[in-house]
Amino acid sequence: xxxxxxxxxxxxxxxxxxxxxxxxxxxxxxxxxxxxxxxxxxxxxxxxxxxxxxxxxxxxxxxxxxxxxxxxxxxxxxxxxxxxxxxxxxxxxxxxxxxxxxxxxxxxxxxxxxxxxxxxxxxxxxxxxxxxxxxxxxxxxxxxxxxxxxxxxxxxxxxxxxxxxxxxxxxxxxxxxxxxxxxxxxxxxxxxxxxxxxxxxxxxxxxxxxxxxxxxxxxxxxxxxxxxxxxxxxxxxxxxxxxxxxxxxxxxxxxxxxxxxxxxxxxxxxxxxxxxxxxxxxxxxxxxxxxxxxxxxxxxxxxxxxxxxxxxxxxxxxxxxxxxxxxxxxxxxxxxxxxxxxxxxxxxxxxxxxxxxxxxxxxxxxxxxxxxxxxxxxxxxxxxxxxxxxxxxxxxxxxxxxxxxxxxxxxxxxxxxxxxxxxxxxxxxxxxxxxxxxxxxxxxxxxxxxxxxxxxxxxxxxxxxxxxxxxxxxxxxxx
Amino acid sequence: xxxxxxxxxxxxxxxxxxxxxxxxxxxxxxxxxxxxxxxxxxxxxxxxxxxxxxxxxxxxxxxxxxxxxxxxxxxxxxxxxxxxxxxxxxxxxxxxxxxxxxxxxxxxxxxxxxxxxxxxxxxxxxxxxxxxxxxxxxxxxxxxxxxxxxxxxxxxxxxxxxxx
Numbered sequence: 001x002x003x004x005x006x007x008x009x010x011x012x013x014x015x016x017x018x019x020x021x022x023x024x025x026x027x028x029x030x031x032x033x034x035x036x037x038x039x040x041x042x043x044x045x046x047x048x049x050x051x052x053x054x055x056x057x058x059x060x061x062x063x064x065x066x067x068x069x070x071x072x073x074x075x076x077x078x079x080x081x082x083x084x085x086x087x088x089x090x091x092x093x094x095x096x097x098x099x100x101x102x103x104x105x106x107x108x109x110x111x112x113x114x115x116x117x118x119x120x121x122x123x124x125x126x127x128x129x130x131x132x133x134x135x136x137x138x139x140x141x142x143x144x145x146x147x148x149x150x151x152x153x154x155x156x157x158x159x160x161x162x163x164x165x166x167x168x169x170x171x172x173x174x175x176x177x178x179x180x181x182x183x184x185x186x187x188x189x190x191x192x193x194x195x196x197x198x199x200x201x202x203x204x205x206x207x208x209x210x211x212x213x214x215x216x217x218x219x220x221x222x223x224x225x226x227x228x229x230x231x232x233x234x235x236x237x238x239x240x241x242x243x244x245x246x247x248x249x250x251x252x253x254x255x256x257x258x259x260x261x262x263x264x265x266x267x268x269x270x271x272x273x274x275x276x277x278x279x280x281x282x283x284x285x286x287x288x289x290x291x292x293x294x295x296x297x298x299x300x301x302x303x304x305x306x307x308x309x310x311x312x313x314x315x316x317x318x319x320x321x322x323x324x325x326x327x328x329x330x331x332x333x334x335x336x337x338x339x340x341x342x343x344x345x346x347x348x349x350x351x352x353x354x355x356x357x358x359x360x361x362x363x364x365x366x367x368x369x370x371x372x373x374x375x376x377x378x379x380x381x382x383x384x385x386x387x388x389x390x391x392x393x394x395x396x397x398x399x400x401x402x403x404x405x406x407x408x409x410x411x412x413x414x415x416x417x418x419x420x421x422x423x424x425x426x427x428x429x430x431x432x433x434x435x436x437x438x439x440x441x442x443x444x445x446x447x448x449x450x451x452x453x454x455x456x457x458x459x460x461x462x463x464x465x466x467x468x469x470x471x472x473x474x475x476x477x478x479x
Numbered sequence: 480x481x482x483x484x485x486x487x488x489x490x491x492x493x494x495x496x497x498x499x500x501x502x503x504x505x506x507x508x509x510x511x512x513x514x515x516x517x518x519x520x521x522x523x524x525x526x527x528x529x530x531x532x533x534x535x536x537x538x539x540x541x542x543x544x545x546x547x548x549x550x551x552x553x554x555x556x557x558x559x560x561x562x563x564x565x566x567x568x569x570x571x572x573x574x575x576x577x578x579x580x581x582x583x584x585x586x587x588x589x590x591x592x593x594x595x596x597x598x599x600x601x602x603x604x605x606x607x608x609x610x611x612x613x614x615x616x617x618x619x620x621x622x623x624x625x626x627x628x629x630x631x632x633x634x635x636x637x638x639x640x641x642x643x
Contacts, residue, residue, distance in 0.1 A: 009616050010616070013616060013619065016620075097634060098631055101631045108623060108627065111620055112624075115617060127531070127617040130535070130621060138632070141632075
């Protein structure tokens with residue numbers, strides 16, 4: 001079981017090394033290798049679930065990797081979403097050349113994300129963060145058109161600032177404590193080693209740096225450009241997974257597991273969470289570009305997660321962690337939906353669409369699942385996580401936050417229903433009369449993700465028990 | 480002596496990056512600045528950071544920059560405004576001032592007795608293969624990301640050559 005931890009890194013690495021040769025064998029060979037690697041990674045992650053609550057540590061050749069409840073939740077999120085994105089890419093990539101290179105970069109992104117979740121020191125976390133970042137820049141610009149390259153450049157420039165801030169923060173910690181190991185840092189910070197003002201400066205740098213990676217308002221400028229320009233599976237990965245692991249996971253690990261988590265940091269989370277939740281939703285409402293709308297809505301949903309973390313109580317933390325999983329599922333589904341629409345219509349402008357439900361039934365139906373999930377309609381998964389966050393706000397006597405969260409949930413339903421009406425319902429635009437549903441693997445990926453949105457909602461108790469609660473226990477134990 | 484020479488060269492190469500009109504020269508100058516920074520880091524005993532600065536910033540990032548720049552044609556060059564260059568000295572002074580006060584504050588509040596002495600006998604091999612084995616997969620992956628990144632961007636060049 002312990003060796004499986006290493007396989008989470010070595011399996012994608014081996015696939016990447018083989019990819020240039022395999023992709024020359026046959027047009028579909030690269031598809032098979034990528035999909036099987038994705039499936040293998042999901043199987044490896046699922047094998048850890050029965051050991052919930054335990055921490056598995058792999059020590060070999062001067063390395064240390066570990067899986068605990070918190071990293072397991074994120075590992076499942078990363079690898080499940082990545083598998084469906086790989087599956088979807090099999091037909092989606094017919095629009096692009098360089099299929100093997102695309103899969104290699106996507107698998108390297110997954111490797112980097114797994115690395116962030118497995119390492120146990122701040123510097124290694126930084127190294128794997130860079131792998132994810134560099135892979136993301138290239139993948140955003142994969143179409144090599146002007147908008148993609150411009151967005152990738154914007155993403156790169158802001159991301160460089162983020163990693164610079166993080167590196168300075170890491171430097172300050174190392175300078176003062178002489179170690180970057182999570183376990184040693186936790187002990188030293190809890191014992192009050194070193195001056196607290198300096199650690200607060202490092203905390204501010206981490207919040208700004210990882211906040212930029214998580215696209216929290218006001219650090220969100222790169223996200224609304226990067227998401228629409230990227231190929232749909234990459235938008236799904238960025239929104240569903242990357243902003244959570246590179247941003248939310250890192251913040252959570254730092255401020256709940258390692259830092260003694262002072263109240264003022266939680267208040268910063270709460271404030272940034274409310275700003276993101278409100279700001280993201282309001283801007284999303286005015287978008288005509290479907291992927292830009294989803295991108296702004298991601299900022300709003302990240303706000304919910306931050307609010308849950310900022311509340312700091314058990315309900316809030318469980319809600320936040322559950323929303324990480326749920327948002328990854330329904331937002332990747334919605335981005336894959338938008339990719340399916342663009343695949344057939346070659347536009348992202350919602351005003352040019354209309355009545356597509358009659359021509360693209362799978363896309364239409366699955367997007368309804370995504371809409372109901374993101375709006376928090378029972379019994380879909382989004383309902384439960386939002387409910388926990390709102391109950392957490394009430395328990396913490398943050399009544400204004402609770403009311404805002406409920407209102408914004410209704411508002412989200414409003415602008416997503418508006419999207420449904422503009423895109424899928426109403427009179428069919430005549431230029432789409434000969435439109436067909438997208439190919440099989442794209443449809444399958446959307447169907448599986450939509451089914452998960454419903455199943456996680458129905459069996460939320462089991463998901464909480466095996467995935468979310470062990471993760472929340474780490475955070476509550478770290479306080 | 481080596482430390483001061485490296486520091487001066489680091490600043491010179493970093494400033495030159497902003498003044499070169501040719502992107503290729505700017506990329507090479509940035510690489511040299513990274514090499515100097517790596518030497519400075521080694522001098523201070525920050526071996527881990529030095530290793531990564533040298534391999535990733537001076538090596539990998541430079542390859543990315545140079546290959547991207549080499550793909551651009553003369554006709555792609557935009558006529559840039561000289562205005563940012565005029566502001567540069569003021570911005571430099573501002574940053575140096577901020578830097579000074581930040582370092583002064585950090586030194587006053589934390590550096591006394593903080594940190595730890597550089598371990599004798601540490602060299603590149605020890606750090607790379609001994610202490611940072613955890614990051615070897617990361618390093619290999621970073622290089623692979625760079626290689627596949629370049630190949631992905633190069634698709635445009637091969638397409639253009641086909642059309643020409």
